[in-house]
Amino acid sequence: SIKHVAIYGKGGIGKSCTASNIAAACADEGHRVLVVGCDPKSDSSITLVGHRIPTMMELIQGGGEIKEEDVVFQGYKGVRCIEVGGPEPGVGCAGRGIIVAIDFLRKVSKAMEEVDLVLYDVPGDIVCGGFSAPIRKGLVSQAYIITSGEYMPLYAGNNISKGLKRLNTPLAGVICNSREAAGEREIVESFARELGSRLVAFIPKDPIVQECERRAVTAIEGAPDSKIAEVYRALAREIMSGAEPRVPKPLSDERLLELTRT
Amino acid sequence: SIKHVAIYGKGGIGKSCTASNIAAACADEGHRVLVVGCDPKSDSSITLVGHRIPTMMELIQGGGEIKEEDVVFQGYKGVRCIEVGGPEPGVGCAGRGIIVAIDFLRKVSKAMEEVDLVLYDVPGDIVCGGFSAPIRKGLVSQAYIITSGEYMPLYAGNNISKGLKRLNTPLAGVICNSREAAGEREIVESFARELGSRLVAFIPKDPIVQECERRAVTAIEGAPDSKIAEVYRALAREIMSGAEPRVPKPLSDERLLELTRT
Numbered sequence: 001s002i003k004h005v006a007i008y009g010k011g012g013i014g015k016s017c018t019a020s021n022i023a024a025a026c027a028d029e030g031h032r033v034l035v036v037g038c039d040p041k042s043d044s045s046i047t048l049v050g051h052r053i054p055t056m057m058e059l060i061q062g063g064g065e066i067k068e069e070d071v072v073f074q075g076y077k078g079v080r081c082i083e084v085g086g087p088e089p090g091v092g093c094a095g096r097g098i099i100v101a102i103d104f105l106r107k108v109s110k111a112m113e114e115v116d117l118v119l120y121d122v123p124g125d126i127v128c129g130g131f132s133a134p135i136r137k138g139l140v141s142q143a144y145i146i147t148s149g150e151y152m153p154l155y156a157g158n159n160i161s162k163g164l165k166r167l168n169t170p171l172a173g174v175i176c177n178s179r180e181a182a183g184e185r186e187i188v189e190s191f192a193r194e195l196g197s198r199l200v201a202f203i204p205k206d207p208i209v210q211e212c213e214r215r216a217v218t219a220i221e222g223a224p225d226s227k228i229a230e231v232y233r234a235l236a237r238e239i240m241s242g243a244e245p246r247v248p249k250p251l252s253d254e255r256l257l258e259l260t261r262t
Numbered sequence: 263s264i265k266h267v268a269i270y271g272k273g274g275i276g277k278s279c280t281a282s283n284i285a286a287a288c289a290d291e292g293h294r295v296l297v298v299g300c301d302p303k304s305d306s307s308i309t310l311v312g313h314r315i316p317t318m319m320e321l322i323q324g325g326g327e328i329k330e331e332d333v334v335f336q337g338y339k340g341v342r343c344i345e346v347g348g349p350e351p352g353v354g355c356a357g358r359g360i361i362v363a364i365d366f367l368r369k370v371s372k373a374m375e376e377v378d379l380v381l382y383d384v385p386g387d388i389v390c391g392g393f394s395a396p397i398r399k400g401l402v403s404q405a406y407i408i409t410s411g412e413y414m415p416l417y418a419g420n421n422i423s424k425g426l427k428r429l430n431t432p433l434a435g436v437i438c439n440s441r442e443a444a445g446e447r448e449i450v451e452s453f454a455r456e457l458g459s460r461l462v463a464f465i466p467k468d469p470i471v472q473e474c475e476r477r478a479v480t481a482i483e484g485a486p487d488s489k490i491a492e493v494y495r496a497l498a499r500e501i502m503s504g505a506e507p508r509v510p511k512p513l514s515d516e517r518l519l520e521l522t523r524t
């Protein structure tokens with residue numbers, strides 16, 4: 001059966017970078033992967049395809065007939081990518097856009113069925129009904145929260161876990177994308193444990209990631225023998241082998257402050 | 263006539279800190295101020311009131327009769343504060359919450375009429391129809407964008423300007439809250455100029471701000487003779503004397519990348 005996995009986290013924390021490297025690592029192991037970019041920044045697929053691709057919302061708003069090859073793009077080792085795109089600034093609903101795009105994709109393409117893994121890259125700054133659309137539509141079977149040891153990304157992560165709890169959706173694990181903050185690993189391990197989950201990956205901050213990004217490739221493709229590529233491969237295996245996802249138990253605001261003050 | 267001013271910017275860029283210091287500086291000059299916190303983090307008023315205050319959404323969701331003193335709190339030199347609060351994570355719409363809260367406030371209180379300045383502290387990570395609610399409802403007469411010289415906050419600022427343009431709302435100016443990035447002042451000055459606006463304040467990064475925040479006071483109250491307090495006072499005078507707000511001309515994605523690569 002197809003795994004539908006969402007990666008949620010604060011803007012700028014490393015969702016797209018991590019998701020695209022996971023996708024590339026899974027493709028290396030022979031899995032068929034579809035990446036669905038749900039961030040209005042539409043930058044989930046640049047390192048997989050080699051350049052920015054048109055968004056579904058741009059195409060839908062433009063009118064006219066749309067075929068599968070207008071929205072689904074193939075990248076590294078056959079990874080397929082779509083970018084939902086954002087609402088028209090100031091008027092639309094980012095969340096409704098995700099639903100419109102997914103419904104449209106189903107009409108023009110079989111991409112959602114002919115894969116082993118669908119990865120949703122979703123911003124977690126605002127945990128509203130809109131951004132939880134992939135979950136409310138019953139698409140996502142498990143979610144990962146990506147954070148660092150700093151207060152703001154943890155606050156966003158905790159808020160995401162409140163949304164997951166409210167929607168009775170299991171949390172499969174917490175990923176720490178290191179910002180080299182003091183005591184980061186212990187803080188994020190405690191955070192994951194208190195949520196009733198666990199830390200599934202500690203991704204070091206590594207300049208190779210940005211070098212590859214500048215060349216519009218993932219670290220998996222651009223530096224396959226590097227230590228960081230191995231970290232992404234291990235995370236990809238974890239995601240495909242499946243953890244025991246559990247509905248999270250969010251922390252109180254006081255506890256979250258305590259945890260980051262240590 | 264009452265000035266309704268919105269301050270938009272990416273999460274963590276310094277909206278609440280800047281808005282509360284502006285409010286305190288305006289109160290020092292004898293202006294009557296109301297701060298409306300529209301960020302689901304509900305931390306716009308902590309340094310004005312001295313502690314976190316209950317949010318309107320919590321009270322409204324709790325049911326029961328609500329009086330003015332349950333939602334409107336007085337802080338430093340009589341500054342009045344309300345926190346809208348966020349949607350229930352995963353289900354509500356952060357934007358609709360703002361409209362519900364403002365309509366409710368009007369029913370229980372005259373706070374919106376008995377002031378000279380209403381400051382809306384609004385997150386700008388997602389520029390959807392929801393967060394532009396204060397604008398669409400005709401409340402906000404002018405907006406300020408707060409950013410640093412880094413790509414992510416500038417990207418959010420540019421997206422906000424697209425929303426302002428779409429809603430034909432004037433941009434009164436750009437505020438740079440320094441992150442001490444290389445060439446920051448020049449980058450943000452160019453950004454402001456190309457939007458058809460101008461840089462109205464360059465706020466240095468200053469440890470006094472965080473020291474005061476830990477004591478739950480603004481820099482205006484906690485360090486009135488400091489250089490940073492003077493910067494906030496100058497910005498407060500700029501906001502009250504009014505710039506010539508103009509509808510912005512957003513930059514293209516390519517130009518924005520170019521600007522931050524210099």
Ligand SMILES: Nc1ncnc2c1ncn2[C@@H]1O[C@H](COP(=O)(O)OP(=O)(O)O)[C@@H](O)[C@H]1O
Nearest residue numbers: 011012013014015016017204205206209210213
């Ligand atoms: N492990 C890492 N080491 C170094 N840089 C990283 C790492 N992960 C992400 N980054 C950098 O952080 C920035 C933000 O990452 P991105 O994936 O775009 O965040 P998001 O999708 O959450 O907004 C990118 O420039 C990326 O190169």
Ligand SMILES: Nc1ncnc2c1ncn2[C@@H]1O[C@H](COP(=O)(O)OP(=O)(O)O)[C@@H](O)[C@H]1O
Nearest residue numbers: 273274275276277278279466467468471472475
């Ligand atoms: N000029 C400044 N100098 C030093 N620290 C600052 C400054 N402005 C904001 N900060 C700090 O940055 C953090 C984020 O600011 P905040 O106002 O909460 O952001 P936002 O409301 O945009 O999410 C706070 O901890 C605050 O103390």
Ligand code: SF4
Nearest residue numbers: 093128130355390392
């Ligand atoms: S549901 Fe979320 S994305 Fe949609 S309009 Fe409301 S706040 Fe914006």
Ligand SMILES: [Mg+2]
Nearest residue numbers: 015016039043
């Ligand atoms: Mg991204």
Ligand SMILES: [Mg+2]
Nearest residue numbers: 277278301305
């Ligand atoms: Mg704030």
